[in-house]
Amino acid sequence: MRVPFTKMHGLGNDFVVLDARTQELPALERSRVAAISDRQTGIGCDQLIVLEPSEDADFRMRIYNQDGGEVEACGNASRAVAILHGSDARIETAGGILSVSPAAGGASVQMDEPRFGWNDIPLAYAMDTLAMPVGWDMLDDPGAVNVGNPHVVFFVDNTDTIPLDRLGPEIENDPLFPNRVNVNVATVESRKRIRLRVWERGAGLTRACGTGACATAIHAMRRKLVDSPVTVALPGGELVIEWREGTSIRMTGPATESFRGSFEWDDYA
Structure with missing residues (x-):
């Protein structure tokens, strides 16, 4: 065939x-x-x-x-x-x-509204997904967002210094995430720009992840770190993410x- x-x-x-x-x-x-x-x-x-x-x-x-x-x-x-x-x-x-x-x-892609409930991610047990009291090595204080698939987001001073090839699979397969999870490590450069690297569950390090950019931008907005729309710069290029609380997500890029x-x-x- x-x-x-x-x-x-x-x-x-x-x-x-x-x-x-x-x-x-x-x-x-x-x-x-x-x-x-x-x-x-x-x-x-x-x-x-x-x-x-x-x-x-x-x-x-x-x-x-x-x-x-x-x-x-x-x-x-x-x-x-x-x-x-x-x-x-x-x-x-x-x-x-x-x-x-x-x-x-x-x-441009108009996606569903993000979900933030611990059982929507899902997590193994209840906790506040805006500020999760967990950590792995130098990564702690993450947030979790479901944007059609599950993401955990960490903000760091310099995303390039994080050994995501080592920590990514460890976090992806942690029992806290029954369905495994995508791992995002981000640096907020301004109110209009985020730099991001992503470990995708089942795929590993990728040059870009659209849902990861959405999840990271939304978590940064929830923490009042950036404004909408925000540009998310990944190793492969840039995406623009727009979101207002209670609305769906719009992602635009090449x-x-x-x-x-x-x-x-x-x-x-």
Whole structure:
């Protein structure tokens, strides 16, 4: 079975997109997702994206991390898919329905309202998610936000000095987070700018994470550290995040198509 794909990226966070709206695909096992995502022996990507028909929106987007696990949301992939679709659309995801609007060089994504309850993240037990009384090594006093998927956010003096490759997997898999968690380490540079690095659950260090930028910006706004809209600078580039309490989140930034190709389904069994 020959399957076409589109390789895309948003700020260097890259995706292999499969369109199952017109060509039905077999079920995706974790091992096949991991094989396709492998950068040495597969096509290579941070996330594998599958587009499917939807009864509740224009189409459905399923998101798989490199390890084969399916996750609820991906802001960068949402912008990339908006470019691929080519017009305004409502997209069903496991984290809710998103509205996307392509623009010159990128897209805007209107996401659901963030959730802050300890059981919405979820956490293993009740605590205040605005100032969590926990810590790991030099990282402490975090906040937690669910923006379609779970994030924990730490503010530090210099995000570049944090060994996120070591602390990221430790925090991601801590029993405090039953569904694991995305780990954000940020430096507030001004009321209008944040610098951010992200360890994504199931994917590791990535050049950019759209939902991480949203979660970090929102947590900074809740702590009165920045104003909306705020620019979040990641290693791969910048995103602009807008949010007011009691409203949905708007994320705007670039995305692009890299190339197209096809592969034999059974080559990645």
